[in-house]
Amino acid sequence: MKKFNWQVFISLNLFFTFLLMLLSGLILYLKPEGTVARWLDWKILGVEKSGWESLHTVFSFLFVAFALFHMLKIHLFNLRSYFFNNRNSGRKRELYSSLAITIVFLFGTVLYVPPIDWIYQAGNAFSDQWADEVVVENESIEPRQSLVEVGAALGMDRKELLDWKRKEGMQALSMDQSLMENASKVRLTPYALYQKLERFSNHEEKKEGPDIYKSITLEEMAVILDVETKIIRQYLADRYDLDDLTAQTSLYRVSQMTDLPPSAIKGQVVKSLP
Numbered sequence: 001m002k003k004f005n006w007q008v009f010i011s012l013n014l015f016f017t018f019l020l021m022l023l024s025g026l027i028l029y030l031k032p033e034g035t036v037a038r039w040l041d042w043k044i045l046g047v048e049k050s051g052w053e054s055l056h057t058v059f060s061f062l063f064v065a066f067a068l069f070h071m072l073k074i075h076l077f078n079l080r081s082y083f084f085n086n087r088n089s090g091r092k093r094e095l096y097s098s099l100a101i102t103i104v105f106l107f108g109t110v111l112y113v114p115p116i117d118w119i120y121q122a123g124n125a126f127s128d129q130w131a132d133e134v135v136v137e138n139e140s141i142e143p144r145q146s147l148v149e150v151g152a153a154l155g156m157d158r159k160e161l162l163d164w165k166r167k168e169g170m171q172a173l174s175m176d177q178s179l180m181e182n183a184s185k186v187r188l189t190p191y192a193l194y195q196k197l198e199r200f201s202n203h204e205e206k207k208e209g210p211d212i213y214k215s216i217t218l219e220e221m222a223v224i225l226d227v228e229t230k231i232i233r234q235y236l237a238d239r240y241d242l243d244d245l246t247a248q249t250s251l252y253r254v255s256q257m258t259d260l261p262p263s264a265i266k267g268q269v270v271k272s273l274p
Contacts, residue, residue, distance in 0.1 A: 037130075
């Protein structure tokens with residue numbers, strides 16, 4: 001039996017781990033931002049974003065381990081001679097050139113120096129393109145929220161949600177499961193499911209007439225919720241960058257400034273309270 005060849009073993013492992021790192025690295029370079037990926041149920045080769053991140057992390061560690069093994073097992077003597085052997089003094093140019101490249105890319109990356117920073121910015125540009133496919137006006141809604149929570153943010157109660165499920169033929173949906181979990185049951189992306197829900201809520205609002213909350217002022221809502229008016233004002237000011245709110249500002253006025261129905265604003269305020 002032939003002796004086990006450690007050099008071949010290490011070299012092949014470095015090659016395979018490099019291929020996996022290269023593939024996962026390219027995919028993650030082009031990936032959408034986390035929330036957008038969840039909205040779109042983004043997957044490549046059947047693996048979602050978190051799966052590719054795990055693959056890249058694990059195989060990066062594996063590559064480093066085999067690279068260290070490669071240096072210590074096969075090239076330790078050569079490395080020592082490159083640094084400490086006077087007979088290799090003629091190779092200092094190679095050493096200094098390698099150090100220079102490392103330092104330039106290290107500081108260029110940390111200090112965002114062009115053209116090195118362009119690599120990072122290009123990745124961000126690719127990721128941002130995915131965001132154009134997802135438009136959710138109410139920023140408090142995200143795909144990991146339950147159907148009930150999303151409905152409340154859109155101004156819908158349980159009865160309206162049940163009515164929506166019946167009309168859409170989606171009785172399999174669970175009120176307490178997230179949009180992501182529910183979307184997989186009906187073979188939709190979370191964003192497509194949200195769009196159906198949003199269209200229904202907008203239709204119901206128009207059909208039922210004026211929003212019952214639009215004439216209520218912030219002061220009146222504070223009385224109803226038994227909190228100080230300034231708490232509601234501060235929440236709305238921080239969330240939507242509104243600096244001209246008073247106690248007598250109506251929810252209808254806030255609705256005009258945020259492009260959200262008054263009932264949705266009321267739902268967000270209620271949710272924000274401890």
